[in-house]
Amino acid sequence: MTDAPALFLGQSFEGAPERLLLNRANRHGVVAGATGTGKTVTLQIMAQGFSEAGVPVFCADVKGDLSGISQGGGVEKFAERAGKMGLTLNGKSAPVVFWDLYGQKGHPIRATVSDVGPVLLARMLELNDVQEGVLTVAFHVADKEGLLLLDLEDLRALLAYVGENAQTIGREVGNVSPTSIAAIQRALLQLEQQGGKAFFGEPALRLEDMMRTALDGRGQVNVLDATRLMNSPRLYAAFLLWLLS
Known part of the structure; x- marks a missing residue:
């Protein structure tokens, strides 16, 4: 007792x-x-x-x-x-x-794409190792350029930019495959169709x-x-x- x-x-x-x-x-x-x-x-x-x-x-x-x-x-x-x-x-x-x-x-509950980060987002999207690497590169580019990723539209635009400048970016951080970028875009579309567009954005929820x-x-x-x-x-x-x- x-x-x-x-x-x-x-x-x-x-x-x-x-x-x-x-x-x-x-x-x-x-x-x-x-x-x-x-x-x-x-x-x-x-x-x-x-x-x-x-x-x-x-x-x-x-x-x-x-x-x-x-x-x-x-x-x-x-x-x-x-x-x-x-x-x-x-x-x-x-x-x-x-x-x-x-x-x-x-x-409503909101979180920015930047808050979620590439590792967790890759798990959400069920990406393979190569695709996760490309997503990490995209986040690296955003950090380097001082870009805040708020919603899925921001991430889509970033991936398009990375694809258009794949050769330049690849010389710094490694190969960026257009096939992987396309696969990530399709996974984002699936997430968006399930209502992901409502989750990603501002104001972001604080645990407090x-x-x-x-x-x-x-x-x-x-x-x-x-x-x-x-x-x-x-x-x-x-x-x-x-x-x-």
Whole structure:
């Protein structure tokens, strides 16, 4: 038994409380179970528990049901269930901020191409080693010329410039293949068709925008609306990779 700060998750079959120690909460975990077994509720409990402990939370809502923690509740059957578990039900809502890459169901999320960088962008576009090298050369040219890459149109224009001056640039940094440039342009087109144009641009999101606490000290719960984003796997992966990096 320990008195260390912990999140209450539920009860075991024997009726013993199951808690997650906050000093062990930086590990990876998975919540698994069949439909209707309480996976979503468990995630909501964890998100609200972290918030109550003053820890900001980020969660991707792929079905639209995690957003319920933004509203208070006091359903009688929930209170009855909590009473049987020896708990007092707190129907207080969490301090939630909604985000949406498309800017329709939450604050829009933006990142500049320069912020993402060539390595991460190459992974987003699923480029091979040669194509990644050409993309790195393009970013090198932008840095050398003092060019800020804001959106995909800027990157397209830069790649066109690199292609037109391939011989001159190649003498300094190595061969720049027109075939690789064409492949990158096609990959950018695919990303743009999945909604990438909405993600790349200004104003760029700062991590500090999510790592906030409310006036009462509770951590801000950031809910990404991913109901539409799930249909664009390349863009979804691009955003998560950028956020984690």
